[in-house]
Amino acid sequence: MDLTLKKIVEESTFNHKDAYELGAKLIAIGDAEETMEIIDSDPVLQKLIKQNEYKIIQAKKEQLEKELKDL
Template sequence: MVVRKSNVSARVESTLKRIVNESDFTHKDAYELGAKIIAKGTAEELLLAMNTDSDLEKKLKETEYEILEERKNQLERELKDM
């Protein structure tokens, strides 16, 4: 396996970052859990399960919508204050 030096967190979906921020886990915990899942060799199976779990997909979409709505409101406030 070739190790690439890059900023992984820049490629992580903002929705997933938000979920980590709102959980009891820190970013370090999230990376460690992810690394352990990859090391166990179950990451691919887990990703497939996550992508087919409609409840999880719905929760991710709801969270993504909330983030976008929050950002929209912030931009509207900034525009109003100009």
């Protein structure tokens, strides 16, 4: 499981916290390695992961915009 999480972090465009959050979600739905194999072969699951990634990016964007506005 640790190796799968490290792979998620290393291949992620997000910071470690975000990548581990995504990894934790994968683990929560089952075995991480098996889940990664399933995701790699299932476009619907890939879309769900992308939607989660988008939500993280959107939240960061909103936070940065708020911080910029407050300056």
